[in-house]
Amino acid sequence: MINLNKHINNRILMENNYINISFALFLINLMIYWTNVALKRSNILQRLGTIINISANLALSISLILRWIYNGYFPLSNLYESLIFLTWGLSFLQLILERKNKSPFIGAITTPVGLFTIGFASLSLPDTMKRAAPLVPALRSNWLMMHVSIMIISYAALILGSLLSILFLVLYTIRSTRTNQINLNSNYSIQQLSRINLLQSIDNLSYRIIGLGFPLLTVGIIAGAVWANEAWGSYWSWDPKETWALITWLVFAAYLHSRLNKAWQGKKPAILASVGFVVVWICYLGVNFLGQGLHSYGWFL
Template identity: 40%
Template sequence: MTIDILLFRTTLAVYALATGLALADILWRRPILGRHGRILLWSGFTLHSLSLASRYLATGFPPLSSLHESLSFFAWAIIGTFLLFHLRYRLAVLGAFVSPLALVLMIFGSAVSSATAAPPPALQSWWLPVHVALAFLGDAVFALAAVAGCLYLLQERMLKKKKVSSLFYRLPSLQVLDNLNYRCLTIGFPLMTLGIITGAIWADRAWGAYWSWDPKETWALITWFLYAALLHGRLAIGWRGRKAAVLAIVGFALLLFTFLGVNLLLSGLHSYVSLGTL
């Protein structure tokens, strides 16, 4: 077992423990469990960073071209995004809903081949880490927006039915969740846009055309238009609350389909990288 895989599996175990403690905190209202869970999450993120770095040192290529690597990097970006937002906004309770998503990605990543191989010649470019990292960082921010959207709808439903559970008192207010949704949109959308632009430049260098209407390109553009409409709606029309929450969830579902569904169900220029991200 290589050092990067050992670190990956250790990270998975630490994330699982952190997720368990965060959920236990929510279920039994034990803040000390949540604090220990966040300490483990920071520890897991550090181990995860070391895993990605050791993978890079072992292969000589950014760990972004296979399905195993892309799932690992996506999970790393989601956890890192949550931790940064937690430092700024102190929304610890979101960890109980964000960490399971990263954990599922890590479990999926552990189930697929982790064999190392050099990317095809067309992909051996410094545009690879630039394009993919920008795209995944944007996706990670949108993942947090989707979580905020789900919690908004859950809390709104409890208020409308006038049946609140103990979870209700742990959640941020509707206003805070809506503001978080908007903040994620203003950060994630520029990252996604830069990801698409750098991808187009890279495509021209690799395949001689900026845009070829490949399935992944097409679905990425569809997703971009949805988030562009959401941002326009919030800025120009005043969309707030439920509509913004629903669109944030739909947008992230489209992101997941663009990431995994297109590679699994459709063929195209991006499909040959071992079901990876490109």
């Protein structure tokens, strides 16, 4: 028994070490990316940030794999595990986007969210919520890995896309203010053109990422409905999580519809996507503080 407890404690310590390493790397990266944005853009800082992000993602991957091996199920059964997986998803998407787009703004807005989620998981949650426990009957299904992983990856994509829309609004407001305060001359016109190109780049990137997250959200909701019918005998029960997932879907459906038919351009769809940022967090985290539901296993009750 003593040896068993020692083995369990060593395993938990190993997992925690990888999480702590990831937290430290996110904190270092936050300073690197923000320095790169605030000061002169540096390719060296950009590459260093990418290397550190890869290291943090690997540390999170190892932590999740260890938890999967030791506990015998995909680690998405409680709030702690889902927060770690969400952090992994954010850092993984960041790596993909930075490979396609060298803008330092991507890391500058993604890293604080990753730092918040892993910090909340490791520092705020009680130890009882971090420990793995036997799955309740409803979670003993192959749908656990498919439904929950797809939903969280969709959250990561939608959060990142919405953050870019918020960044677009901030830069758009700054540009509009300067335009009203400064009389345009030839030199300023060149700067203005550069800012317009930056705004268009951020707006298009936001649109593409939300365009990735929305179909994943759709597939995740459908998979959840099938799983709910298998577990509870009903495809839809208006559980708080289900209701807010539908609201999230409608908000981003409206955003994509406005972009596809070009009914709105620029500021208006960015505002809608910014609203989506709040809605995603309510769906993912907020409903767990509002009351019990069918999705309350291992969460705040």
